[in-house]
Amino acid sequence: MASWVLRAAPLMPWSRMPLRLDFPAWTLGHAWSSKHYFSSPILGQETPAMVELKKQPYPSTPLDSSLFEDMSEDYVTHPSSLPMPTYDINPSGVLLRLVREHKYDDANHVHAELTEMGVSIHPSSAYQHAAIHALRREYENAHERLTAFVKWWSLIPAGTHPECISTEMWHALFREDALPDLPILTHFALISASKGYTTAIDPRLISLVIRYAPPLVSRAFLEELQRTSSEYLRTASNIYPSREIAQVRYTKRFRWWFSIAIRAHCMSGRPEEAVRTLQSARSYGISITSFTYEFLLTRLRARLDLPLISVVEALRQSGSDNTLEITQSQPLYSPILGSPTLENPSEITFTDNHSLAVALRLIRNGMSTSRYPLPGTLASFIGAYKEAGRTVALDILYRQSLRSYQTASMWVLAEMLYYFRRGQHNLVHYAFGHHFHFVGVPPRTRRYTIRTTTRISRRDGFHEFAPLLSVYTQKDKMWPSTHHTALVWRVVALSRPDMPAVERLYAELLEQIARARNPEYAPWPSSAFSATSEFSPYPEAIAPPVQFDAGHFDAFVYVFAHRGDVPRAAAVVQEMYSLGFTPGARTLTVLAAAFARDGDTSRLNQLLDRMEAPAPDAADAAQRLTLPAPNIVTYTAVMRAFLNRHNISEAVAVAERLKKAGYVPGSNETTDQALVELSQFFAAATPGQHAAFDFAGWRTLLP
Numbered sequence: 072m073a074s075w076v077l078r079a080a081p082l083m084p085w086s087r088m089p090l091r092l093d094f095p096a097w098t099l100g101h102a103w104s105s106k107h108y109f110s111s112p113i114l115g116q117e118t119p120a121m122v123e124l125k126k127q128p129y130p131s132t133p134l135d136s137s138l139f140e141d142m143s144e145d146y147v148t149h150p151s152s153l154p155m156p157t158y159d160i161n162p163s164g165v166l167l168r169l170v171r172e173h174k175y176d177d178a179n180h181v182h183a184e185l186t187e188m189g190v191s192i193h194p195s196s197a198y199q200h201a202a203i204h205a206l207r208r209e210y211e212n213a214h215e216r217l218t219a220f221v222k223w224w225s226l227i228p229a230g231t232h233p234e235c236i237s238t239e240m241w242h243a244l245f246r247e248d249a250l251p252d253l254p255i256l257t258h259f260a261l262i263s264a265s266k267g268y269t270t271a272i273d274p275r276l277i278s279l280v281i282r283y284a285p286p287l288v289s290r291a292f293l294e295e296l297q298r299t300s301s302e303y304l305r306t307a308s309n310i311y312p313s314r315e316i317a318q319v320r321y322t323k324r325f326r327w328w329f330s331i332a333i334r335a336h337c338m339s340g341r342p343e344e345a346v347r348t349l350q351s352a353r354s355y356g357i358s359i360t361s362f363t364y365e366f367l368l369t370r371l372r373a374r375l376d377l378p379l380i381s382v383v384e385a386l387r388q389s390g391s392d393n394t395l396e397i398t399q400s401q402p403l404y405s406p407i408l409g410s411p412t413l414e415n416p417s418e419i420t421f422t423d424n425h426s427l428a429v430a431l432r433l434i435r436n437g438m439s440t441s442r443y444p445l446p447g448t449l450a451s452f453i454g455a456y457k458e459a460g461r462t463v464a465l466d467i468l469y470r471q472s473l474r475s476y477q478t479a480s481m482w483v484l485a486e487m488l489y490y491f492r493r494g495q496h497n498l499v500h501y502a503f504g505h506h507f508h509f510v511g512v513p514p515r516t517r518r519y520t521i522r523t524t525t526r527i528s529r530r531d532g533f534h535e536f537a538p539l540l541s542v543y544t545q546k547d548k549m550w551p552s553t554h555h556t557a558l559v560w561r562v563v564a565l566s567r568p569d570m571p572a573v574e575r576l577y578a579e580l581l582e583q584i585a586r587a588r589n590p591e592y593a594p595w596p597s598s599a600f601s602a603t604s605e606f607s608p609y610p611e612a613i614a615p616p617v618q619f620d621a622g623h624f625d626a627f628v629y630v631f632a633h634r635g636d637v638p639r640a641a642a643v644v645q646e647m648y649s650l651g652f653t654p655g656a657r658t659l660t661v662l663a664a665a666f667a668r669d670g671d672t673s674r675l676n677q678l679l680d681r682m683e684a685p686a687p688d689a690a691d692a693a694q695r696l697t698l699p700a701p702n703i704v705t706y707t708a709v710m711r712a713f714l715n716r717h718n719i720s721e722a723v724a725v726a727e728r729l730k731k732a733g734y735v736p737g738s739n740e741t742t743d744q745a746l747v748e749l750s751q752f753f754a755a756a757t758p759g760q761h762a763a764f765d766f767a768g769w770r771t772l773l774p
Contacts, residue, residue, distance in 0.1 A: 163192040170201050175208075182222065194228040199240055202227075206243045206255070213609040217254050224259060229266035230309040236263070236271050244276070245547055249509050249517050251279050251612045257292050261299055267307060269300040270320050274331050275547065281335035282550065283510060283612035285590040286344040290351065293332055297325055297355060325355075330363040337370045338550075340617030345370075346379050353386055427456060431464055438471050443478050446554070449485035450492065476549060479506075484554055496562045497523045503559055507551040511587075511614035512559045513579055553620040561626035570634060577627050577643075580619075584650065587616045621652045628658055632665030640665055641674075648696060656682075656699040660708050663701075667712035672721055675709065679728065703734060707742045710749065719752050 162185060169178040178201060185192060205219035244259065256279060260272050281289045300321055304310065310317045329352035336345035345367055352359055364387050371380045430452050434444055444452070456465060472482035483506045490498040497519060503512070504520035560580065567573045590613045624647050631640035640662055647654050659682060666675035682698045682705070706729040713722035726749060729742075736743060 175204050198223050198226040264299040278335045281332045325357045330360045339615035446485040450488035453489045499562050510612045511556045511618040513563045557622035564626040564630045587614045637665045637669045660705040664708040664712045667709045
């Protein structure tokens with residue numbers, strides 16, 4: 072195994088120098104050739120050369136020194152001013168040279184041989200290039216990738232300037248992975264902290280680990296990171312730029328880490344863990360920013376979680392650790408988790424170039440978060456603008472949207488809706504994968520994105536499969552909202568070929584929701600942060616509980632209903648309630664329309680009656696479920712389903728409900744069109760009874 076080191080040793084060129092001994096050719100007869108003089112004796116026999124050497128007499132006269140010249144200045148040596156070549160006698164120099172020459176396969180062999188021989192390897196900042204290569208290389212499994220990365224990143228020197236960590240490293244960690252590799256992120260942070268790079272650890276790493284790791288693991292990681300950094304500050308002899316300045320910087324960094332962790336827990340739907348992290352920070356003497364206190368209290372007040380509010384207030388006012396034990400509290404009020412409507416009932420249209428120009432001016436003047444257009448409206452504008460043969464302004468709007476996290480997220484949703492309306496489902500996955508990690512979506516979505524990326528790179532059917540924007544300029548991946556992931560689930564569900572495949576996909580959704588709500592069974596050992604940790608299976612990122620809402624079930628209600636399995640669609644709605652999700656009006660509209668298409672008027676009337684019922688009193692609210700009130704879309708969808716079945720009497724009954732709900736003719740074009748068709752069907756089916764459908768105020772709609 073030492074062949075690599077011996078072949079490349081500094082003195083190895085001397086071993087290759089040709090050595091030649093030219094003896095005079097002695098003529099001792101034809102019986103002996105020259106090779107016999109130096110051949111090995113047989114059975115102790117002396118060779119002729121040995122015999123002749125024994126016959127030579129020793130010299131009898133002393134040496135004559137007069138043969139040599141007298142000592143002069145010519146024989147005196149003087150030190151040379153020219154630099155003499157130096158050789159690294161440490162065999163790790165060979166390893167460093169291979170890494171600098173980007174010969175990483177050879178470097179892996181040399182590293183293995185040096186490790187086997189027990190040779191210490193000198194640290195160098197050049198090894199971070201080998202670590203980056205380890206992140207980008209393909210391995211058989213994730214364990215090999217983690218081992219290779221830790222092997223190289225552990226060889227970076229300690230105590231140097233934090234800018235030693237290159238931008239390329241951060242890009243490889245946060246941007247290039249389709250899934251956040253939590254073990255690599257945690258090992259990278261802990262190794263960096265142990266070598267004095269605490270102030271260089273990016274806050275994005277903390278937020279990723281907090282959001283996607285189990286709470287017990289993320290809390291242990293944060294405490295281990297703080298302990299490792301403090302240990303280096305206490306024991307290191309050479310601290311950049313000085314120990315006093317580093318102490319101040321470390322204190323600020325600790326405060327920043329814990330503050331970000333608390334806010335990340337809140338945004339991930341884990342306020343209890345946010346309070347535990349606050350207690351942990353105060354136990355270490357770490358203060359928290361005022362903004363973080365207000366952020367946490369705002370979330371707790373929205374839940375009316377009085378016990379946790381008192382804990383946070385006590386910690387903020389007293390400045391000491393409050394040891395009140397935190398349990399999984401049940402808030403007095405939980406906001407509805409339903410998904411708001413992303414699209415208007417009637418899609419906005421742009422009829423001419425003037426309307427496009429006005430819309431573009433309004434959008435450019437409203438790029439702030441509060442005035443940004445709705446994603447559905449923006450998707451309609453994108454479609455009309457593309458159909459007009461224009462694209463320049465779209466690139467400008469996209470770049471302006473990237474200035475804010477909220478506006479960037481809404482732009483991506485609008486782009487995904489644009490692809491969805493055009494039936495380009497592959498580009499829905501492509502846009503999602505470019506801006507977000509594949510967490511909280513079906514695992515097969517990643518394969519779809521790789522396939523689309525390959526087709527685009529090969530220019531195979533480029534005009535058909537090209538994305539809206541050929542070049543994306545986003546630097547980091549964002550956190551997806553529930554609308555983004557729900558749309559991906561809808562696209563995948565619609566693409567399933569048969570009902571068993573839809574059932575398997577629905578089971579995947581339920582499994583991910585269960586993992587999000589109970590992530591502690593994830594395979595993280597107690598020594599999870601050791602360089603020799605073994606994971607079986609390899610830990611994966613777990614979506615936070617707030618990643619799933621009622622919108623994720625809408626796709627399955629729609630697919631089951633439109634494929635004829637209405638009872639299964641109704642069962643999905645019941646499972647939503649059992650899991651704590653409140654269906655919105657959109658979900659129940661799909662179910663009501665499915666009952667109408669199936670001719671199940673009994674269940675339809677029961678559903679509409681429950682939806683139209685007034686809100687129960689506080690005493691009755693805990694005993695029965697409150698359904699969302701029907702809207703214009705609900706009545707129109709049901710009425711349209713009955714018209715398609717030519718069930719005029721039931722369609723008239725729905726029109727009566729619409730009238731009682733206070734609908735004003737002319738408010739919605741789609742609804743007015745359905746009413747006109749209903750009147751025509753009614754007049755054709757019941758001649759002479761036209762007046763029975765002549766509702767007051769609706770006379771202008773009748774033929």
